[in-house]
Amino acid sequence: MKRIELLDLWRTVAIVCMIIYHLLYDLAAFGFISREQFFSPGLNALQLFICCSFILVSGISSRFSKNNVRRGAIVLGASIIVSIGGFVVGEPILFGVLSFLGCAMIIYGFIGKYIDKASGYVTPVILLALFFLTGYWTSNTIVNVKFLFPLGFAHVGFSSSDYFPIMPWLFLFLLGTWLGGLVKKHSDVDWLYTKLPQWLTFPGRHSLIIYLMHQPVLYGITILLTRF
16 A cells, blocks of 8 residues: 555644744743743644644554554653653653553554444544543542553642543544544545655654654753853
8 A cells, every 4th residue: 555645744744833832832941932922722722733633643554554563662662762851851751642652552453453343434423522521531530549640540749741641542543543444445545645745744754753853952952042
């Protein structure tokens, strides 16, 4: 099956938006812009677009992966690097987006063959309902047990600068896998395989590397700005 470069373009758009968002985050952290300016409705919407894009595209891509368990293990390994970096700069990351995506890929790698059978159009409705219901449940539940935060149940005093628990985000990921099945079903549609300029797809093809490298670079640039 030919590569769907439109997915690479989607990733590229999400990555560019992510870099802009994190640059503004660093500027707010160093006082170049106010926290009120940063935590604005517009930037909150941008953050939601970025997160949902990465999760949906990752879910779609999982339908085309030969080994989602291996893919997930690589992403989990990358998440450890990011978490170490977060602790070094004083912004702990406990189950951030990479940790979630790695776990979601591994979960899908084991149970995907059963989930893929649910190919009807009721499936996305159920997945979206579970996404919103579990999101409401976990966001309104505080527990005393400290090891349930990966599932979405935070304890008193829990803090993470990046947090994407299994619930509700797994259901959005699975919605992506359903969309991937839809793409497979209509693989004869020509526009899906539109060839795009390499400069538009290159960032999307190397999204993990860029994710790992962009924040240290932006952080360094922001520190240099403070000296001027």
